[in-house]
Amino acid sequence: MYLIESKALRTWLYRRNTNNGGKEGAEIVGKEVAETVVKQELKQAGTEAVETIAKEESSKLWKVGLHEELRGTEVGLESHHIGQKKWMIDNIPGYDVMKAPAMLVPKIGHTTRGARGIVSRNTTGIANLRDLIARDIREMRRVYPNVPNEPLQKIIQMNKEMYPSFFKK
Amino acid sequence: MKAEEFASALKTGIIDSNLADYRKLFFNTPITEATDEYFRQALVFFGDLNETQREVLFRILRQVEIDTTSSLLSVLDGTSDLKDNRMSLKLFAGEESQPINGVLQDCFLALFED
Numbered sequence: 001m002y003l004i005e006s007k008a009l010r011t012w013l014y015r016r017n018t019n020n021g022g023k024e025g026a027e028i029v030g031k032e033v034a035e036t037v038v039k040q041e042l043k044q045a046g047t048e049a050v051e052t053i054a055k056e057e058s059s060k061l062w063k064v065g066l067h068e069e070l071r072g073t074e075v076g077l078e079s080h081h082i083g084q085k086k087w088m089i090d091n092i093p094g095y096d097v098m099k100a101p102a103m104l105v106p107k108i109g110h111t112t113r114g115a116r117g118i119v120s121r122n123t124t125g126i127a128n129l130r131d132l133i134a135r136d137i138r139e140m141r142r143v144y145p146n147v148p149n150e151p152l153q154k155i156i157q158m159n160k161e162m163y164p165s166f167f168k169k
Numbered sequence: 170m171k172a173e174e175f176a177s178a179l180k181t182g183i184i185d186s187n188l189a190d191y192r193k194l195f196f197n198t199p200i201t202e203a204t205d206e207y208f209r210q211a212l213v214f215f216g217d218l219n220e221t222q223r224e225v226l227f228r229i230l231r232q233v234e235i236d237t238t239s240s241l242l243s244v245l246d247g248t249s250d251l252k253d254n255r256m257s258l259k260l261f262a263g264e265e266s267q268p269i270n271g272v273l274q275d276c277f278l279a280l281f282e283d
Contacts, residue, residue, distance in 0.1 A: 072250035079248060086275040097247075097271055111243045111274065112236035121279040 060104050062151040064158065067102040077104040078111060082155050083132040087123040092163055101158040103151055109143040116143045129166040133159055170262040172269045176276035184234045191230055235281055242274040
């Protein structure tokens, strides 16, 4: 019973049922349906789920915050600026790299190229902050398909709050 | 020199140049001239590869060069730390008063996107 009510297990199952954290998966595992899915999937989850949960809960993977708070907090993880800092420096007056929105991501895919490539740094054709954030989120989902929606939504909101005038249409 | 220029110089002067050197060494060195044991083994290995496999090998070498340089730049930029050492590094080019590091990795990796 404890496992059914575990937020972490729900998260794990959410990811399992979500196609790249997309809307369809979110709706499937939404509200009351989540309970049913959790119960149905519980038997299959077994040891693998428990181990995954334990591992991810002890890790700071996908944590969102200011770059200066995140960098160097866990071996193997790196602080990834969203929006991309080069574009931000060039286009957002007063942008402070250290006090900018970032997320802890695996080094593979961020600094070194992995099986799903590496997050794009090319900013050619990006006209505004809205476009940049959208591109960065797409890249996160392409390279890290298991990234949950929650931290992505959080970092979008963080950008909106920190740079509100650059989000106006 | 700006960050973009430095990154571009790294690509030309290290990645492209080293890869060209590797190609020359592997294609043009007779095994009888190789006295270094590591390189003798490498040449024997290379000699057993077909043309397609050789090109894959050079792609791997290039990617390893890029990844290694990217890793170094991430330390210079303050994106990564070496073990528990949280360093604040500054890289100056010539007489410039402003450091050029901070976005070197972004500038560098952007050069390799299709």
